[in-house]
Structures are given as C-alpha cells and as structure tokens.
Amino acid sequence: MIFKSTHKYISILGVLLISLSSCKKLDDVDPTDTIDPTKAFRNVKDLDLGLLGAYAYLDYSLIGSNAIVSDEITVPDENTVSNTEAYRWLYNSGSGSVTSAFNDYYIAIDRLNRVLAAIPNVEAVGADLALKQRYQGELLALRAYSHLELLRAYASSYDNGALGVPYMKASIISYPARDRFEAVIANIKADLLEAKDLIPASFTDKTRITRTAVVAIQARTALYERNWAEAVSYATEVINAIPLASRTQFPQIWTDQSDAEVIWKLKRVGSDSRIGAFFFRETGGLVLYAPSFELINSFDQSNDIRYSSYISYSPDRGAGKSAYLVKKYIGGDATAPGRADVKLFRTAEMYLIRSEAEAELAAESASADLNALRSARIQGYASETFASKEALITAIYQERFKELAFEGHRFFDLRRRNLPVERLPEDAINAVGAVKLEPTQAQYAFPIPAREISVNRNMEQNPNY
C-alpha cells in the first residue's frame, strides 16, 4: 500500500465520495414480497383468488366440537392425549376447543367482505361479467352461511330476542355489539336472496356454492327460524334438484368416490387438514373419539347402510383399545388417511328438514319424507306410521342423530328444542360424571372467546359464564 503522491489519495477519496452519492436512494427500495391493497384486486381472476381465500378458511371445527359436547362420541381409555374438558362440559371462554370457530368464521367473513368491496372497482364485460356476478353471489352466500354457523354455535338461544352474533357486512375495524337472533336471520336471508339471483343454475361445482347450495342454506336457515313454510319450500327445491344417493352410491360418498346427494362440500387435497385425524390419530394409532354406544345401538346394524358407512368394528385392536372407530371420514386415499372432503349439505338433510317442517305444519305427508329416507338407507325397510306429531318429531330427531352423525348437527338440534344432552353410562366412563347437560347450564351455549370479551367492551358474554 504505497502511493506515490497525494494527488492519488485525493482522487481515490473523490471516487469513494462519488460512489457514495450514487447509492440507491430510499425511494428505490420497494417491497417485493407483498401485495398491497392497490394491487390485490385488479381483475376478475383476482376476485376469484380472494373468494377462494375465504373458502380456504372454512373447516370442520364446529363438526368436531359438536361431536365432543354431544352424545355422538365417547372418549376411550386409549385417548390419554386430548384435553377432554369439552367432553366433560367444563369449557369456558378460555377453551379453544369450543371458541376457535368464532374466530375462524369472522376471519373468513372479513376476507369475503374485502372481495365484495372490491367488486364494483373491477371492470368486466361478457363472460367476465357473468363470472364476476357469480363470484359476488358465492361471496354473499358464503357470508350468510358463515353467520348462520356462528349463530348456531354462539347464539344464547334460537329465539327471537336472544343474543345473536354481530352481522359483518363490511371489512372494518370496529367493536360491534351482538345483533339479536332475528336480526341475524334477517340479514342471512337477505344475502341469500341476493346471492341466488347472481349464481347461474348452470354452475354445478359442488366444492363451491351453487344455486342449489344457496337454497339448501335457505332451508336450514328456515329450520332455525322455525319458518316451516319456507323450510318446506326450499327443501323441496333442493330435493327436486338433487336426489338421494342409492345404496351403492352411499358408502362411496364418504370415500369421495361419489358426490351423489352432496350439495356442497369443502374440497380437501394434498396437505390440507384431515377431518379423519380428529377422530383417529395416525401417530401412535390412537382412537381419540369413538362412536358412542348410543349411536351404535341406534342402528339396524345388518340392514342399515349408514352403520357400515359410518362405523367400523375392529375387535383385534388389543386390550384397553376401542373396538369401534368412526369410519365416516376415513377418506379415499391410503397415502393420506383421514383426508376426506368435508360434506356441509346433503339431500338427506333436506328430507329431514321438510319432514320436520311438515310435521310442525301438521301436513299429512310429513312422515313420507322420513320413510323415504329410511327406505333409501335400510334394506327391507317397511314404512312406519306415527301416532302423534310428537312421536313423529322424536323419530325425525332420532333419524337426524343417525343420518347426520358427525356432520355437526346433533348439539344444535338438541338446542333447537331445548333438550338436554344425555349420555349412556357406558359412553361416560371417562367423562367423570358428565352424563347430562341441562339447558339451564352455561355450557348449553358455546361461550364467546375470552379475548373477544376483553378487547371488545360491546361484546356481551352468553349467560352464566
């Protein structure tokens, strides 16, 4: 490092200073890995990406919590790993097992509200315009569906005047209070009506919301609203569009080889969540939740196609292990056991809705739907007649218990008629005395998450928590 003259040093320093001043300016540094709101929704394709983002957030969490707190399952000895507080009805606002769905559905709702807000700004003509309208319809229906699920889980009861959930119509940072039950129902119905006109009948992708799916949501909404006339009319519309599965098709529904009678299901591929893993843990081969003996005993095991489709019997699993397993979500892929599409609406539910609504309306045809469904499922079934409306409704309830087992209905069905959750003694062996949940207990409605209560002063907790 020997230089000959000071001129050289000065020129080197000069070069360094010039190179410094030519450094990148601050304005040249831009984010490269994120999409800012100005770039998020440029065209119709982007709208679809956003809509799929909302679908992506839907999962089976309410199906799971429904099973645990109801009489659908029992916790076998081999399950030493799960937190069984929910099973024992010891949950409170801090129990994620019953509160996580609250967060999940509101996040999905916010996602779709952002897309809905972007729709007017996206220009589309021709085929694109039709697509844009369909997406808008799907978004509205999805918003209605998500709020209906929130309402079923978190409403203090299903009566007018009861505490419902906030109905979010826009993506906004706010601290909303709970809307009343009837206000939520009204909003759901309005969104569904609007959605129905936007989705063309020609659109039949069952992994998304079709026009028939919108009607199915309307039917279920009517059931919870106890609007029996609408329930009959919407259920009929769906039944006419999509018939029941045959006895051959029925088991194939659950291995995703057939989508007969499926109206809407959540598609599951690749490393997506596995609903089967909720019941059976592959690691260690543990049955976490086994079908309840109450459920097992309710079936005509040799003739009812539902029994062999929903429940498997493995007496060789060893001592101390459950011999009965939930088979419904075993899935169709041996490399990904338990990964099955999540069925949200099936025609069978429509038969049961119509049957119940007609029973309430004292229609003579009321038992026809129940018998039709049983005939479709049970080999050699002979139609039954019912002595009274009450007897019929009890039978419909029992049929719902069997037909819709592990599909996220049982607990809510009991709540619709203020019935307690009751377990057989053999289903409550590990429940430490949790045999009966009375409607007067706090746990009869799921609690609003503690964090929501702590940050949102306007949010009211369900009674008795």
Place this chain on the structure above:
Amino acid sequence: MSTNQITIMRKPLLRVPPGEYIVARQIIRTMKLTSLLLVLMCIQVVASTYAQNRITANFQEVSVKRLLKEVEKQSNYRFVYNNSILPDNKLVTVMVKNATLEETMKQTLKGTGLSYSVKEDGLIVIFKSGAEAQADIPVRGRVTDAQGNPLPGVSVRVQGLSIGTSTDIQGRYTLTVPDGATALEFAFIGFASQTVSLTGTSEINIALREDNRTLEEVTITGYTNYSRAQSANAASVVTSDKIGQVPMGSVDQILQGRVPGMTVIASSGQPGTSASVTIRGVNSISGSRAPLYVMDGIQIESSYFQTINPDDIASVTVLKDASAKALYGSRGSNGVIVITTKKGKSGKIQVDYKSQYGQSDLTKPGFTMMNTEQRLRFEEEVGLEIGRNIGPGWVYSPKNPSYATKSPDQQRRSDQILDSLRSINTDWRDLFFQQSQFMEQQLSASGGNENVRFYNSLNYYKQDGIAKRTGMERYNLRSNVDFSSGKFTGNVNLSLGYSSSSFTEGVESTSVGASMASVYYALPYEYPYAPDGTLIHPGNRTADILDQREGSQGLERLLNSSDKTDQFKTITGISLGYQIIPELKLTTRTGIDYRNSTDQVYINPDSYYGSRSNSNTVGGRGKFGEGSRRNFSIMSTSGLTYAKTLNSVHDFEASAFLEYVYENYRSFNYNGYGLDARLPETPAGITVSTAFLPGIGGGRTSAALLSYMGVGRYTYNEKYTITGSYRYDGSTRVAPKNRWHGFYSFGANWNAKAEDILKNLDLIPELRFRASYGSTASPFGGNFDYLPTYSVNTSYGGASAMRPAAAGNENFDWEYVNEFNTGFDIALFRQGRLRIAADYYNKITTNMFIDQPPSITSGFDVLSLSSGKMRNRGVEADIQGDIIKTKDFSWNLGLNFGYNKNEILRLTDDLNEIPDGDTRIWKVGYPLGTYYAPNWAGVNPENGDAQYYDKEGKITTVYDFDALAVTESGSLYPKLTGGFNTGVQYKSFTASALFSFVSGVKRWNNEDLYNENDRYMTSNQSIRMLEDRWKKPGDIATLQRIDIRRQFSSKDIQDASFLRLRNVTLGYSVPANVIERLKAIKGVKVFVQGQNLFTWTKWRGLDPENNNVYGRFQYPAAKTYTAGLNVNF
C-alpha cells in the same frame, strides 16, 4: 534566531520538578533530528510573530520576578522558571522603550547567572546558565514486549521532569538524564506503564507488560474516540484477555457477566447458538430488542456470531447511554456493541499459536425421574388408589384383584414378567447424550513498521454437542492491515468464516418423539434394542413389549434424521483518511457484511419416523429439504473532522458525516419427498409426483437508511467537556409520512481530577462525573411492517387463493427512547487500586409498538399500533480492586451489576391490559413479562384437592383460569444481573474465576406440567409423583390426589435466578530464563479451564439460563473442561 538558540534547545531545559512551574502546561522533548528541524521551523515562525511585541519598562531596583510579571502584562510572552533559581535579594534596574525581548531580557538577567530561551507560543524558559552541562548522564537501552519483540514509539521520560524521548524502530532509545533524577518512566498505549530506578547504570533494558486497562481509557463509539476524561458516555469495555478466557463459539455468550447492565441469556446449549442480549432492560414489546452490533465501524447482523472468531477481537465496547447511542440514531436505542478486532503493532513479526482441547458433560436438571423400581411401585399405587391401569406394574401386580383370579401358572408368569422388567433400568440420558469433544487451533501473525502494520490469523474450532449428532465446526481467516503515508492513512479489515452446525431435527418440543423430551418421557424399564441389536419402535413392536416405546421412538427419530446449517460469512471494510490541514481530516469507510446460510433437513425414508405420512413427511417416504438464506448489507460513512486546541485550554472537535446503509435479504427453500434411501442427504433422492408434491418457498426484501449527522465536543482546560450530536435519519422501514426524523443528544463531563484541589492528591488518581440526555429509536422488526398486505399463500381444493396477510398501519413510526444518564468514575489509592464506575439511568420508550388484539370481527387477531409507553430505570456499577499488587504476587477482585426496574406506562387508547401469550399479561403499572396465573394454594391435607386462591384471596378448588388469574407471580425479565471475577498471579502462575448471576427472574417451568400430571402418567413421571403426592387424609403433600386434574398455576412460575461459576482458568507461563534457551520460541503458556462448573439455583427445570418464555425440554447447557497451550514465536 541564531544558532545560539539551537544550542540551548538541544539541552534539556526543564529539569525542575513539576508543580513549581508558574505556567502549567509545557512539554519539551529531545527529538530526533527530523522532528527537531520541524520544531525549529515552527520556532522561527513564532519568533518572527513575537518580534512584533515591543516592551517599554522603567524600573529601578525591583525583583526579577516583578519585572517578568510586568513583561508578561505588556506582551504575549509567558515565563517559565523554577522559583528557587530566581534570586530573591537581587534587585535589578531595567530601562527600555519599545525594546525587543532580547534587549529587555539582557538587562533583566544581567548579573543573575540566568539564561533564557524562547519557545513556541511566546513561552520563555529561564534557567541557570552553564550549570547543567556537567551533571548530564547519558542513558540508553531497549524496550521490548513480554515476548521480546522490540517496541518502537515507547515514551521514555525522566520521572518528575518533562525530559523525554521515544524508542526507535528497534525499540532503542538514548536519553540524557540530569543529575538528581531518580527514575525513568516508560509508557506505551496498550501496555502498563513502568518506572525503573536510575542507579547510575548507563543501560536500562526493559520488557513492558500488555495492559488492557489503558484500552479502556478511550471510548470508541465508531464515530468518535474521546478519552474518558472528555466523554459523557456510559460505556463498558471488555478486552481480549477476558474474551479469550471463555471457550465458547459465539462472542455474545462470552460477554455474560462482564458488562454491568447487559443481560446475556443463552437460548440453547447447542454449540454456537447466539444468546439473547439486552442492555439496560427491554425497551420494546413488539419491536426489536437486540442491540446494534458494529464491527470495525461496520454494522453487522445480530444473532449470527457462530462464524466470527472471538480470538480476533481486541475489545468490545458496550455503549449504554444516549450520548453514545444517539450517534446511531434510529438504530441505537437498544444499545450499541462496538467490536474492534486486533491490529498489528509495529515491530518484529510476532507469531502466536494457540491450541486447546476439551470435553463437555451434561448438566443435571432440578427434577428426578423415577427408576424402574419406583415406576413399577407407582403404577401399582395408582392402580390401587383409583383402579387406573397405567402400566405393567399394575397389570401383573399381585395386589391387582385380577391376580387372584389367575391360575398358578398365570400367576408365575405375571411374577416373571415383573422380575424381568425389574432387571432393566435404563437411564435415557446415556442414550441421547454423550460426553462431547472440543478442539480449537489458532495461528496468528502480526507485525509491521511505522507505515504498514498487519494482523493475520487462522482459526479452526470444533465443538461436538452433548446431545448426540449435534455440534459445530468452524474455519476462520482474518487479515487486518493498517497503513499510513504522510497525511494519508487507511486500513483494510477482512474476515472470512465458514461454519457447519448439526442440530437435532425437531429438538425442542413436548410432543412424543421429540428427542429432548423423549429422554424424560421414556419409561425406565424400556430398552430400545432387541438382543440382536434391532431398534424396537412403535412401528415394529410386538405384543410382548409392555412399555410405551416413547424413548425408542425419540431415539429412532434422532438416529434417522438430520438438521444441518452451513454458514459462510464475511465482514470486509476499508477506511481511508486524509489530513487536509492539521486541524481538518477527511475520512471515508465502506464495509460489507455478507452471510449465506444453507439449511438442510433429512428424514430417512426407511425409518419408522420417515415412513409415516404427515405434513412433515408427505407421502410417508422421508423428506429432504434445503434452504438458502442470504443476507447482504453494505454501508458507507464519509465525513470531515475538525479538531483544534486554542491557547492550550479550548479544545474543540467537530465532525459531520453522511452515512448510507443498504440491506438486502433473500431466501429460497424447497422440501422434497418420496426419497430413495440409497441416495441419502441429497436432492437427487427426491421423487416429484402428485403423491410426493414438493414444497417451494422463499422471498426477498431490502431496506435502506440514509443519515446526515453532526457531532461536537468542547473541552475547557481539560476539566469541563460538553458534547452534542444530531442525526437526521431517513429509513424505508418507516411509513412514508414519518420517514425522516432527527435524533439528538447532549452530554457533559467534569474531570474533577484536573481541578487544583485534587490534582496532587494521590489518594484519588481519577475522578470524573458525567451526565447525558438524548433521543434514539429502535428499529422495526421487519422491513415493511407499515403496509397492509395480501398474499397468495393459501389454497382451496388445490387452487391458489389469496388472503389478507397484515392489517398494516399507515401511521407506523419509530419507537422513540429518551434516556437520561448520570454517573461517575473514581479511582482510589496509589495507582488506582480501587476503581469504581457507576451510573444511573432513566429511559422512557414512547410511541411503542403494541400488537393490540382487535375484535376478531375485523378479520385480524392483531393490529399493530404505535401507542405504548414504557420506562426502564436503574443503576449499574463496576467495581474493580487490586487487593495485592507486588512484583511477584497480585490478586484482584471485581464485581459488576445492573439493577433495572421496568414498568409499562401506557398500552393503547382502548386497553390497559392485554394478554401476552397464554401465561403473561401486558398491564399498565406492571413490568413487561408479568405472569398471569391463578395463585396456587397447595393441596388440601384432608382430601388431596388441588386448591387455588380466588381474586379475593379465598381458597377454591374450581379451576377457571380467567376468573382466578392474577399478576402476582413476577416477571420474565431479570431485575438484577451481573458478575464477579477474581484473578491471582504468582510469578508465572495465574488463576482466575468468573461468576455470573441473574436474579429477580421468573420462568414458566412447563416441564413439571408434563412430568407431574395424571394425564401423562403412562409416560415416566418425576419422583415427586411417587413420594410427594397426597395419598391419605392428613398427608401434607406437594402434589394433589392422583385423579385431580393438573392445572397451570403460580407454582409453575418458578424462580429462575441463578449464580453460576461461569469460568475458572489456571495458567502457567514458562519463565523467560527457561525460554531463552529455546531459540525461536519467545513464550510458552499452558492453561486449563472449566466452564459452567457449578450452578446454584432453585429452578426445577433443565437449565435456569434460557431465554425461552418456558422451560420445555430445551437443549441443556454443558459443563466444559479444556486444556490448552499458547506459544509465541
């Protein structure tokens, strides 16, 4: 000027003892010829200037002293003389008008026997003419360092006088010493000053000992180098001798217990992992907490130290107060750690070789698991008490009611089974851990001349981990070159490093199969291998295996998976300086910090672990993943520094800088599945198909910071200093509307020692007071945190989907920290044998980032706000004492500590408390890290119920976290941290010890929750579950009845304070007279060290020192013993 004056100049002029001079400050040296000529040129100039001073005097019979005073009044001349030489009784008469100095002095000194000489700045020295010549004694000699290398430039001075010289390139000096002088003083920066008595000998050769204390006399901030007497900074320095003492791979860990107010807590026992470092408490909740690291003026990444060689570091300066940190503006609020690497010294080339070998052992946890006998007894007890079957100890027990129903053959069979289980007693630590090896080799060469100096080193470091299949290996190369030529100076710092680390895959987790947890979950009567050596795991177990196979599953995973990271890192910088005029210097520095990390994960497809399909091993045929992370940053600082001293008392220094920092990060990774076992640990083994869909990820981001800054200092008469700085930062990390912001600081220092009253007081060699106030900011965690964003990283039914990723905040602004600091440095007794530095500070963070959970109806679970306020205040002190200090024996003792009190002053507009994770809470009025837990009220002796206190203090057995939780369990962040050290030297032997301590800290021990829980009883449990559990009425027990649910409560928040014997070193240097016989070798030192030898703690978990919020089967710390050798050539 005449030749006459040259003659005078060459003579030693000031040989009267200091303190008797009327003018305080003047130094005259005998200089080499070249220097002398320069000085003479200066004198010429001065003389012509002062020749303008004409003197008029008309005095009859006055004293010489009086006359001189009069001349001083009339002119700019000042006189220097020894009072004793002025004749008191001799009166002189002077009558001059507009006379020159020469004429005046001729009259004044007539007949007094005095002469005079004119010095620069109008200084006139008066001395006895002709008296000194015959008394001068010439002394010569050579100065070397301890290894015998010549030391050029050493100041050699006659004690008490200002006669002096400096050594030449061979370390030689010659000095003419006046009669009556008693000793010579030798001083050189970086070495301990030494005084040698003059005993009439004409040759004095000495070896100077390196002294790092002198390095501490200058505070290096990266922009300024002020002496401690002129600096308002609160800064601590750790020097290379202390850094070299601790054999660890990461320099941040080495600093533990050394710096008052700096908390260093390891994150893992894995070799080479970085620690969590906080200075003066945590400033931020959601922003960055890490200090800024600067190496040789270049900003470097925090948390990536495993590829930096600690042996290359000369000193680490920790800047703690605003007057130092404000120089770093928006990056400075968490403190700045300025690392300076070793530089070459001019002189003969010096070669050092260091070799070190050692081994590490596992430290023991605070809990004990059951052995086989205890476990079987426990299983039997649980069966008897609640009828629950948790293992063969109950199934085959004679006390089991079913035993009586068995046939005699079956009963014998049951007894046999239990006997055979009793014959197995596996200590799973032996299977997962090992005694590991450590080795380090270092070779360095340094040297140079006046113009070029260099330091080069090579280092190899290898440390195996105490967990099997873990470890680190490192290669380092460094070259530092300093050069100067006239007005031009510069240096080049270059380092290259490569490190390779092996981790255990999925190490720190509570799940079954995670290796660190398996050690404790596994049952003692489980043994992993069948007689033929086959590992029996859940995948191939047979019905006669009666244990849970949890240990074997973990072992199988450990043996069939690998997790490795290779890191290549270089830090390179060039700085150049040009002295434009004596007062003005132009400097520029450019540096690059570059790191490339390659991460690799492999899971053997043929293993049980790799054959099960889950998200980690899609398709159940193993996994091979590789990722590359590249971090590149370039920074450039250029500026001008103006320094001038006016009239010897007004000392100014001012600088202006322009700085630019650009950071660029990019990463890429893939995970492939469907491996072919014949092609392990290579992407070639990957199958790509729909069943084995690979995953791909990565990203890139960049940031830039542009700054303008000014720094100034003014010192009056070496006593009073004020400093100030202003920095204007523009950063791309801040929302555009807040992009530019200014940061300032003010400081003051009073060097009380320079006051007349203390100047001669030997009892207090040093006394300084300082105070400062200023503003800084802390950097953002990410580059574009203010932006609301969407990302296409989700999917539905296999189709890509888009989701909002972050809410963003267009008002996001820096977190500002305003800090006040005041302190003092004092040294007491001769040679400053007791030294104390103490500081008090008060820091307020405003505009603090708070991740507030909004109503979930907004679609996000966090909203990032700039709304919080938090205070940290505390005291810290460093006390060092030389208790014994003789030639052969010395003993020193030191203590440093920092006490910090943290309090959250404000959260958001809406909330005064926000849950922080599931066990802590942010709450106004409480410190950050406050735990939130129900208070444990013990076990009811009557019925064994678990009892908790409710918020009113009443005992309840109903556990409801939200209803019971209170903030009474303390905080995660320590209040008091520090260390103490001691060192003994006796002749060639040295011994030293360092203790570090952390106090006032609570951690969540999650291990107890797994080891003492009825839910996990089928896995092994702590011995307390057997011996200290409630069994019958009247039992006073720690643990509740076996069928009562174990819940999280205040008993899980445990005191993690500890005192640790961090290091002990014993050394022996082979004496010089032995070494001299060995040609080519100048010094040999052997040493042995012990690391983490003892830990005193109440903590029940694995290791109290861990920065994770919970103790959860982390990689434990190791005890390390090493022995080594240093050879100097």
